[in-house]
Amino acid sequence: MPRFKEYNYNQMVMLPISFERQILPGTFEHSVNYLVDEKLDLSIFDSRYNNDETGRPAYDPAILLKIVLLAYSRGVTSSRKIEALCRENVIFMAISADTSPHFTTIADFISSCPEQIAKLFQQVILICDDMGLIGREMFAVDGCKMPSNASKEWSGTRTELKKKAQKIDRAVRYLLKKHRDEDKKGHAEESVRRREEQQIEKLLAASDKIEKFLQHNQERLGRNGKAVKSNITDNDSAKMKTGHGVIQGYNGVAAVDGKHQVVVAAEAFGSGQEHGLLEPMLEQVEENLDEEPLDDAKVLADSGYCNAGTLDYLEQRQIDGYVADHGFRSRDPRFADAGRYKPSTTDKIRTKSRFTTEDFQADIENRTCVCPAGKTMWLKCARARIVNSIFMQFQAHQSDCAGCELRAQCLRSSKQKGARQVNIPLAVLPRVEVGVLARMKAKIDSAKGRHIYSRRLGIVEPVFGNIRETLGLHRFTLRGKKKVDGQWKLMTMLHNMLKIHRYGLAT
Numbered sequence: 271m272p273r274f275k276e277y278n279y280n281q282m283v284m285l286p287i288s289f290e291r292q293i294l295p296g297t298f299e300h301s302v303n304y305l306v307d308e309k310l311d312l313s314i315f316d317s318r319y320n321n322d323e324t325g326r327p328a329y330d331p332a333i334l335l336k337i338v339l340l341a342y343s344r345g346v347t348s349s350r351k352i353e354a355l356c357r358e359n360v361i362f363m364a365i366s367a368d369t370s371p372h373f374t375t376i377a378d379f380i381s382s383c384p385e386q387i388a389k390l391f392q393q394v395i396l397i398c399d400d401m402g403l404i405g406r407e408m409f410a411v412d413g414c415k416m417p418s419n420a421s422k423e424w425s426g427t428r429t430e431l432k433k434k435a436q437k438i439d440r441a442v443r444y445l446l447k448k449h450r451d452e453d454k455k456g457h458a459e460e461s462v463r464r465r466e467e468q469q470i471e472k473l474l475a476a477s478d479k480i481e482k483f484l485q486h487n488q489e490r491l492g493r494n495g496k497a498v499k500s501n502i503t504d505n506d507s508a509k510m511k512t513g514h515g516v517i518q519g520y521n522g523v524a525a526v527d528g529k530h531q532v533v534v535a536a537e538a539f540g541s542g543q544e545h546g547l548l549e550p551m552l553e554q555v556e557e558n559l560d561e562e563p564l565d566d567a568k569v570l571a572d573s574g575y576c577n578a579g580t581l582d583y584l585e586q587r588q589i590d591g592y593v594a595d596h597g598f599r600s601r602d603p604r605f606a607d608a609g610r611y612k613p614s615t616t617d618k619i620r621t622k623s624r625f626t627t628e629d630f631q632a633d634i635e636n637r638t639c640v641c642p643a644g645k646t647m648w649l650k651c652a653r654a655r656i657v658n659s660i661f662m663q664f665q666a667h668q669s670d671c672a673g674c675e676l677r678a679q680c681l682r683s684s685k686q687k688g689a690r691q692v693n694i695p696l697a698v699l700p701r702v703e704v705g706v707l708a709r710m711k712a713k714i715d716s717a718k719g720r721h722i723y724s725r726r727l728g729i730v731e732p733v734f735g736n737i738r739e740t741l742g743l744h745r746f747t748l749r750g751k752k753k754v755d756g757q758w759k760l761m762t763m764l765h766n767m768l769k770i771h772r773y774g775l776a777t
């Protein structure tokens with residue numbers, strides 16, 4: 271017979287807990303406690319409160335900030351879970367001085383203070399600067415796309431949303447007609463009818479939601495003035511492509527200093543395209559760090575940020591920028607064997623699938639050409655310039671192609687009505703590239719340019735790795751650009767506070 275230790279639930283234990291002694295020096299909770307109490311100016315929150323004379327006392331923003339930062343540092347972003355931690359975890363009980371705020375208070379604090387969080391973010395950057403954690407020699411800018419609190423199923427242009435509403439209405443009409451027919455015949459299945467009635471209610475609510483959205487919102491336009499998809503739940507978010515598929519979310523962009531990977535500017539944008547985002551980020555870097563931080567610094571950004579407008583901006587501001595273009599890797603001899611940067615095999619398949627110029631018998635001197643079916647083609651243009659190449663263009667007669675047996679091998683598709691055209695190459699002109707894009711290509715293709723640009727990955731990507739994997743932020747939990755921006759700044763501020771903890775306070 272095994273013997274076990276005895277236990278008894280009918281007993282009491284008095285545990286003396288000193289909250290101060292729970293917050294041990296060297297721990298992150300100690301650093302948070304010190305930074306919030308001693309270094310940050312929390313008077314910025316005063317304007318939120320109006321209870322000097324009347325009303326009950328509010329929770330101190332210092333307490334709420336400490337709780338939220340500590341919870342976020344442990345990968346907990348749910349306000350209900352944070353409330354539970356304050357009740358059940360002795361460290362959270364200590365840091366909150368056992369005040370146990372309700373989860374709605376915590377959620378309201380995070381979502382309603384984006385301006386104050388932006389100011390705290392700036393204050394933390396200046397603390398990092400005072401501690402010598404910011405080198406001001408190199409800044410890398412990049413974005414981290416994350417899903418938001420909105421479904422991509424509820425997105426579309428106004429036309430698409432109208433069609434969606436019409437489709438839902440059709441489904442409702444179909445179900446109602448079905449019910450009428452069943453009633454006439456008198457053999458309606460009770461359980462199926464109940465389920466379908468619930469379905470009709472849901473569909474009507476969905477249709478109503480779309481109608482209301484269309485009534486109160488205009489078409490959303492992209493940077494080039496074209497209509498882009500709106501989202502009914504969070505219209506500031508955008509549908510964007512990521513390495514893990516298409517998401518509905520925000521692009522959290524950060525400018526990171528090269529010395530200790532401190533984030534010196536952060537903003538969440540509801541746009542998958544990064545064109546035009548470098549300028550506002552660099553302006554934020556200047557705003558957050560005094561004394562002209564970009565004067566002697568190098569700025570690194572990947573091909574998402576490469577466009578003539580951005581490069582012009584860098585040149586005009588005399589900023590030493592290194593912005594890669596889409597062909598940067600394929601021009602780099604070190605990546606010559608990397609399959610990823612070789613020309614796409616789909617191009618070869620596509621050209622092989624139909625007759626190529628070699629299948630046509632062209633006589634350049636006599637300016638004649640015979641197609642694979644033996645039909646004579648007519649000269650369309652003797653010297654046509656396409657990009658930097660010169661071609662002689664021939665075209666078949668439409669009547670020849672119309673009844674040709676080789677159509678499937680010759681034309682782009684069986685539905686093509688026009689005749690086949692073929693471009694016989696004559697010469698390739700030397701590519702003379704001028705302008706700001708060419709100057710950037712020459713700069714970044716140089717040995718020095720490649721060496722400097724190679725640092726980009728190591729500076730900015732670990733920051734996103736830390737925020738996603740260590741701090742556990744895989745999606746934004748709020749809605750609206752302002753609130754999501756506040757959450758992104760809170761996360762990047764926490765990243766910077768961890769740097770302060772690691773390089774300063776903990777030692």
Ligand code: SF4
Pocket residue numbers: 641642643644645666670671672674675676677680681689690
């Ligand atoms: S489709 Fe036209 S161009 Fe092609 S082989 Fe037939 S006749 Fe010649």
